[in-house]
Amino acid sequence: MSVINWRPLNRVEPAAFGRPLLVGRPNVLRREEFLARVEDILDRAWLTNNGPYVQEFEARIASLVGARQCVAVANGTLAIEIAARALELEGEVICPAFTFVATAHALKWCGLSPVFCDIDPKTRCIDPAQAERLITSRTSGLVGVHVWGTPCDTEALGELADAYGLRVLYDAAHAFGCSRQGQMIGTFGDAETFSFHATKFVNAIEGGAIVTDDDDLAERARLMRSFGQASPDRVVALGTNAKLNEISAAMGLASLDxxxxxxxxxxxxxxxxxxxxxxxxxxxxxxxxxxxxxxxxxxxxxxxxxxxxxxxxxxxxxxxxxxxxxRPYFWPGCHQAAPYRLDLTANRAPLPVTERVASQALCLxxxxxxxxxxxxxxxxxxxxxxxxxxxxxxxxxxxx
Ligand SMILES: Cc1ncc(COP(=O)(O)O)c(C=O)c1O
Missing domain, CATH: 3.90.1150.10 (Aspartate Aminotransferase, domain 1)
Structure with a gap:
């Protein structure tokens, strides 16, 4: 989805219009601070594996959002995958179709069945009333997406979770630095995930994070992001390689500055x-x-x-x-993407608001x-x- 190479190659720019303007052009600020940190990384030759800049990046994110724990990972998609596994989700997970396809893919990649729910026309986030109607004995969680930084109805989703014994995860890829009723996004549900992709306003080139107040959950996520290894000779869990590297963390810190x-x-x-x-x-x-x-x-x-x-x-x-x-954002809805189009579990409910908003939305x-x-x-x-x-x-x- 990224538009990093925004400058058209071998092309005369139409001077009459001015320079090309595009959605998702990376913010590159504090270049000197970034380069100074890169020098430091190279001098220290500590390039990855939970280096000091990754730890500083985590500490700054946790303090900015007011969460106890931040686990930095290589991108926002892996953040959702690891959070879903650390939360021990299973069976069906209810999520909106009006989101970037990474939300649904991350769940499916973990062997879960996403069930698409319509959105509230006011917030463009998951509609809690329809979410309740989609809950079955196979449902283990609700995944809300704070679309364009507008928060989900966290109270209604929290009440559903309490009533039906579900876990709540928020994909907060758009909502770093946002609040709901004065409380920072990053502190709702069981966990929230951020993306620090190059197109996000705070970027680590590629990067992501899981934030939570649950220390055990954070500990499981930390193990999972690094092969499930508690130490080089002790594998205690199933894991993957989702580590954020030091250069990305340096970019993330410059971006936070x-x-x-x-x-x-x-x-x-x-x-x-x-x-x-x-x-x-x-x-x-x-x-x-x-x-x-x-x-x-x-x-x-x-x-x-x-x-x-x-x-x-x-x-x-x-x-x-x-x-x-x-950019039409998001178009089409996830329910129309190839892996889900014919999936009757995913497409159990009509999604009229999703379809209308997806056909009308344009990001400038x-x-x-x-x-x-x-x-x-x-x-x-x-x-x-x-x-x-x-x-x-x-x-x-x-x-x-
Ligand atoms: C809503 C949403 N979720 C997840 C992601 C995935 O993040 P990443 O590109 O860092 O993997 C994105 C990325 O743009 C997104 O917009």
């Missing part, structure tokens, strides 16, 4: 998009609660074709023609390198696309 600056730029961009698109028929900017902490790393719009006169793909194409590479470029002029360029294209297709005024007054 710049975190406030990135959030400030993301927030400025979000406000700018919101104002520029305000009142445009059929275009809704996904709003965030300004009383909470938020990373604003995704600026998502929903294009309602009945009101806008154009659909999401028309807007996407109009933007692409001006070298703006927005943001981050510290995106200026207010860039945003004006993007929003002018969207405005032109919508206004060109609006029905002509047919009556006097303001009626359309």
């Amino acid at each position: 710049a975190m406030d600056e990135i959030i400030e730029a993301n927030h400025r961009n979000y406000v700018c998009y919101r104002e520029a698109l305000h009142g445009l028929p059929g275009i809704t900017v996904a709003e965030h609660d300004e009383r909470e902490r938020h990373n604003y790393q995704y600026v998502a719009i929903l294009v309602d074709p009945a009101k806008a006169g154009v659909d999401r793909d028309d807007v996407l194409a109009a933007l692409k023609a001006r070298d703006v590479h927005a 470029p943001t981050g510290p390198t995106v200026s207010t002029d860039d945003i004006r360029r993007v929003t002018d294209v969207i405005r032109d696309a919508v206004e060109a297709c609006r029905p002509q005024r047919v009556a006097v007054g303001d009626a359309w």
